[in-house]
Amino acid sequence: MTRAPGQAAPVDETTLPAQGRDWAPLLMIPLLGLASAPFIGSPSSWLTLTVAGLAMGMIIFIAASGLTLIFGLMDVLNFGHGVFISLGAFVAAALLAPMRDWTGSSNLILNFAAVLIAMLVAMGVAGALGVVFEKFLIRPVYGQHLKQILVTMGGLVIGQELIKLIWGPDAIALELPVGLRGAVLFGDAAIEKYRLFAVTVGLIVLASMLLVLHRTKVGLLVRAGVEDREMVESLGYRVRRLFVGVFVAGSALAGLGGVLWGLYQQNVYAQMGAQLNVLIFIVIIIGGLGSTTGSFIGALLVGLVANYTGFLVPKLALFSNITLMVVILLWRPRGLYPVTKR
Secondary structure (H helix, E strand, O other), X not given: OOOOOOOOOOOOHHHOOOOOOOOHHHHHHHHHHHHHHHHHOOHHHHHHHHHHHHHHHHHHHHHHHHHHHHHHHHOOOOOOHHHHHHHHHHHHHHHHHHHHHHHOOOOHHHHHHHHHHHHHHHHHHHHHHHHHHHHHHHHHHOOOHHHHHHHHHHHHHXXXXXXXXXXXOOOEEOOOOHHHOOEEEEOOEEEEHHHHHHHHHXXXXXXXXXXXXXXXXXXXXXXXXXXXXXXXXXXXXXXXXXXXXXXXXXXXXXXXXXXXXXXXXXXXXXXXXXXXXXXXXXXXXXXXXXXXXXXXXXXXXXXXXXXXXXXXXXXXXXXXXXXXXXXXXXXXXXXXXXXOOO
């Protein structure tokens, strides 16, 4: 085919070199595990600690994924994220208490049904609170990060006090269903059943988020709305509703994380979300602000480092995650997978 003078030659995309993938952050997980093995010594202890670290990391990722979604797509710094975590945990405790016939049964189907109901209701309640939170606290301060921090921290404090008003200031026990108690033996290593369950749920959440964001029309519209809101609205789509939906989804994921964290600790209390917030912000800073994959890898690294350090040098366990964050930021100042234009 001939082309007019001055017309640029067409680009054959099939001849363009494929963009290389950055595997270095992902390789940190197995390298960390292998590096710790000689210090731990016993293969069974190493396997137990590794699975425990991965399970802890998965739960942190689920709780952090909501905040990653909100900041990555909406550029909102929500320091009140912890209130959705605490609320989800308390809703689960309130639901599972009268379902002891199910959770105490030897029937695994009833056990998992009870946990699934608690998860879905907790996500629904946390998502409903997210609608209120977004409308009255977040919407007036879009694009103003300092005000977002101050307003959402105030929302966190108020939310915690309301939880205390409803459920009381004392911790409430949250027992595991019978089917999730105990451990599975792999040789000499004992792997707790609940940790395997948490890893499974974490993988499902990660796959679902990546699928929705990159393989559905809704995800395409949300990402396009972030890049060029006027263009998307000119096509007849209401970006405001899409963003509210993102905030609700992030709040619901925080509620799910609260359920899993409460079952992990086997008790719930009003300040648990605020305490987990510290780990969540470490994770999203390590991963790269707004990066889902980065937060996933960062959460696994945090969980592994916390468990390995707690076993080898218990006195340094409290500082292990800060140290990890500093080391990674010295290597990659913008995090493992920095988001473009941020």
